[in-house]
Amino acid sequence: MTPDADVIDPEVDPRATWAVDPQEVRRLAEHVVTSPGAGVHLTRSPLTDAPLAQVPLSTPEDVGSAVARVRLAQRLWARTPLRGRARVLLRVHDLVLDRQSEVLDLIQLESGKARASAYEEVADVALVARHYARGVERYLAPRRVRGLVPGLTGVTIHRHPVGVVGVVAPWNYPLTLALGDTLTALAAGNGVVVKPDLQTSLTTLWAVDLLLEAGLPEGLVQVVTGDGPGVGARLVDSVDHVVFTGSTATGRTVAESAGRRLVGATLELGGKNALYVADDAAPDIAAEGAVRACFANTGQLCVSVERIVLHEGVADAFLAAFVPRVRALRLGAGLDYSADVGSLTSAAQLERVQDHVEDALARGATVLTGAVHRPDVGPLFYEPTVLSDVPPDAVLSTEETFGPVVSVQRVRDDDDALAVINGSDHGLNASVWTADVARGRRLAVRIEAGTVNVNDGYTAVWGSTAAPMGGVKDSGLGRRHGAEGIWSTTWTQTVAVQRGTHGGWGLGRLYALPAERWTRVFTGALRVMKALGLR
Structure with a gap:
């Protein structure tokens, strides 16, 4: 790391009364994807203005490296049985409750919030982890629907992960809006690259550490740090779905970038x-x-x-x-x-x-x-x-x-x-x-x-x-939580199987008739299906 000019050296500077152990910061900082010479960012606690942490910065090129690493890990994760993914989420549920005291301190020191408000984040992560662990099979299992010809056409809908999800997390709820959205994407079979706000990067790094302790495969979640116009924009331009929480003005920019690439975006924006x-x-x-x-x-x-x-x-x-x-x-x-x-x-x-x-x-x-x-x-x-x-x-x-x-x-x-x-x-x-x-x-x-x-x-x-949770009008689009939350980071595939084709009962037999005759037969069939109340 190459320090910025205003960075305090915790080893030599007497002003450095650090609220978080610098050795622990250095350990967590190893989760940041960074390059030599990228620099570091000094954060201060809003509670006291005391120096808090020096976090390594990422470059736009580091974003590309992070996404590439996640793509490799995600291919194997997508083949992991749903119950295997659920076990990791349930372990996260237990760990975040067991270790809440340390993360509550961290959230307060980085964001300045009262402890009861910080606890809301712990509770939320536990709720999200448990919900998707228990519900992932119901949300993502192949689903059969009625086909064109009842009894002969079998239709199954499959859901596949989009691949790599970019989570751009704000500073106001650093655990909930980094780890919570990451858990949802992971449950769907995706990998994740998270860009936290620089003020609250330590909370995100702690969350990634927790994921690895819970048994998440190495490389599946990566962290990049830096500014929005550089690192954030590169992330939006590199992933297969974007989850952004922030201002309406920035949300419009994110939506435009995602739209140009024809990838999805979940945007929770401002409210009045x-x-x-x-x-x-x-x-x-x-x-x-x-x-x-x-x-x-x-x-x-x-x-x-x-x-x-x-x-x-x-x-x-x-x-x-x-x-x-x-x-x-x-x-x-x-x-x-x-x-x-x-x-x-x-x-x-x-x-x-x-x-x-x-x-x-x-x-x-x-x-x-x-x-x-x-x-x-x-x-x-x-x-x-x-x-x-x-x-x-x-x-x-x-x-x-x-x-x-x-x-x-x-x-x-x-x-x-x-x-x-x-x-x-x-x-x-x-x-x-x-x-x-x-x-x-x-x-x-x-x-x-x-x-x-x-x-x-x-x-x-x-x-x-x-x-589902989300806004309308200038407050965003897309939803987190519920079926909509996990479905947003998947794409659907419809597989229709026509039975009886080799026995002479398929659609081919119908099409073999003269056009005037088969259209008359099919019109009659449509009337019968309506009379029977079929959908």
Whole structure:
């Protein structure tokens, strides 16, 4: 490795009070595909700004090498029986739970999140691993369907892995969005090249180490590091399917690149998610749920709530319960469960949050609580913030803030609420709170969002791994989880076998008739099949 100019030498520099053992970093860094002279990247913990790790960088040429290695390993993995793949996933399930303490520390140190939010990632990986381990045979086993001529035409649908899947993982959920998507692709029989965000590379490297411990064959998962325009673009241009989680703007670029190559892309992009409190909802219960929905992971969550829509009949009671709960949230940088809300992950995120809030206030918004940078807790901490009277032309009203900020708006009735919710260009997640579950279901299906939770913020949908998860409109395309998640990294092959051909009963006998006669016979057969209720 050739160090960058600003890299600290942990062996000689007294400033290097490293949060992670440099020897452990060097061991994990061996999983990065890199070249001599590619350089290293220094990361700092957002909790304290202390130096965290020096991670080797990859070049665009290294991406090609990584993909080639995976292609070789994937050919054998694709022939591994489904039960063999399932055994690896079940071992991952056990290992991530057994070793959660070390990865929780790592996630917190790299992302700055509170420990309870970090635990969501551990739980999610366990859920995904178990779901696809138990369901892979059902999802991928050859499936028979009715053929052209009942009894004579046998049709079987086979699913084959696409080959090499590229996973471009963001910094906000480094374990879930690197390892979770990798497990799905592996269950389908693919190999994977992962490009984590540089800020959270160690978590991805730890995950790869865990996969090998679980029995995954060497070479089947490779890690490349580096920037998006260079390394990321080369990855998108080299693999057979792309799984990208990030901004809508970058997602469009990824989709264009994948489209030119006619390969698939799963894109989970931005959200401007809304939570509606109906007039029959219990204010205390809705307020408690809204706090979790808005401020989990410091608001740096694609499916978190940034807009609260309140029926005017419950608005005052809800705010009386909600705002004190928000003020009571504990900020902290400890590697334990003492804090409710952690740090923002980068200076860029802090600047974005501050810009959105200041713009809203300049346009007449009112602070109900928060709107304060808290450097006394840590360099990137920002108080959970609730704003009212945010005008529609404020940036906060239309763009994803991705921080601990939520706006509140009053509406007259359900129809008014739906107009507000659906007025966004995004459509990722939504939440409805009501004492009448049937009413909640009716409202949910009228919301233009890929997922809707009734009487929950986001956990109910996200944790239901048998169901697809994804967005509409500017929030992306494709789905993770469920059948759609594993099917997205496969291609289908239909094999039709015509029986009776050699006995004179096949389609050849029909075609041997004069055209006018066989078309008349076939028309009669079509009428009979409809009368019999056949599909």
